[in-house]
Amino acid sequence: MTAEQDASPGARPRRRAPQQLLFSFLGSLVLDRGHPPISSRVFLHLLDDLGVAEAAGRATLARMTRKGLLDRTREGRTARFSLSPWAEDLLREATPRVRSPKPFTHPGGEWTLLSYSMPESRRDLRHQIRARLSWAGFGGLRDGLWIAPGRADIAAIFAGPEFAGLAELADGFYSLPVEGTDVPRLLHRAWDVEAIRAEHEAFLATWTPDRERHDRPLTRLTLLGADWLQLLRTDPGLPAEHLPDGWPAPASTALYRERFDTLEPDATGQLRKLLEADAGRR
CATH class of the missing domain: 1.10.10.10 (Winged helix-like DNA-binding domain superfamily/Winged helix DNA-binding domain)
Known part of the structure; x- marks a missing residue:
């Protein structure tokens, strides 16, 4: 309603x-x-x-x-x-x-890349994790790979007792685009x-x-x-x-x-x- x-x-x-x-x-x-x-x-x-x-x-x-x-x-x-x-x-x-x-606004032109896997036994938490990813600024770049502008706080996404153990299944990187990357096209793909x-x-x-x-x-x-x-x-x-x-x-x-x-x-x-x-x- x-x-x-x-x-x-x-x-x-x-x-x-x-x-x-x-x-x-x-x-x-x-x-x-x-x-x-x-x-x-x-x-x-x-x-x-x-x-x-x-x-x-x-x-x-x-x-x-x-x-x-x-x-x-x-x-x-x-x-x-x-x-x-x-x-x-x-x-x-x-x-x-x-x-x-x-x-x-995010300073520095940096990006956060995140890849994580969700065990079958924890599929009930998928919606909550995706909601947190969305709030943290992540968009889906391709299956299993998420991207956010700036330096996202990955630890905060998986914080809380209900997400215990999931942070160990996530890999995150702070990165810069390689010269020649078509960033506008990337943005339209992820968002x-x-x-x-x-x-x-x-x-x-x-x-x-x-x-x-x-x-x-x-x-x-x-x-x-x-x-x-x-x-x-x-x-x-x-x-x-x-x-x-x-x-x-x-x-x-x-x-x-x-x-x-x-x-x-x-x-x-x-x-x-x-x-x-x-x-x-x-």
């Missing part, structure tokens, strides 16, 4: 899964803010404002709890949720790139460059008109964060010198920073009022 909301009336509809929205909210306004466990009422209020039905919201909270992303406690008849230590680690790992002034551009253009089309709005800062900040995370997952930071003129990554970055800095104070204030009102219902 997905939520469809726009930052402005003229923007193209975008689809965001409820879990994406909650990760955005938790990473932007809850992580390391010192909040006590938050009641399901607050989560459901936020999701309702984002167009997510109550049943879908409750199912999302339950699913994230089963996955070990949220810890659930009860206070009388009220369920309360907090980030699990694992989810906190995941969000802290993402934070430097989310907040980076140049999240799509859908036009799809990446389209994702930037959709982000710009959605959030540029947001400058004219002055309502619902908490909702808009949550949507902004979800769209930004999606863009970071889509664009690994391909070198600008090998991309078409007018590549939109710098414009997307500037717009995100502007909108976040504008919305965050009011969103924080709105969340504080929601939490105070909820505490008064105990």
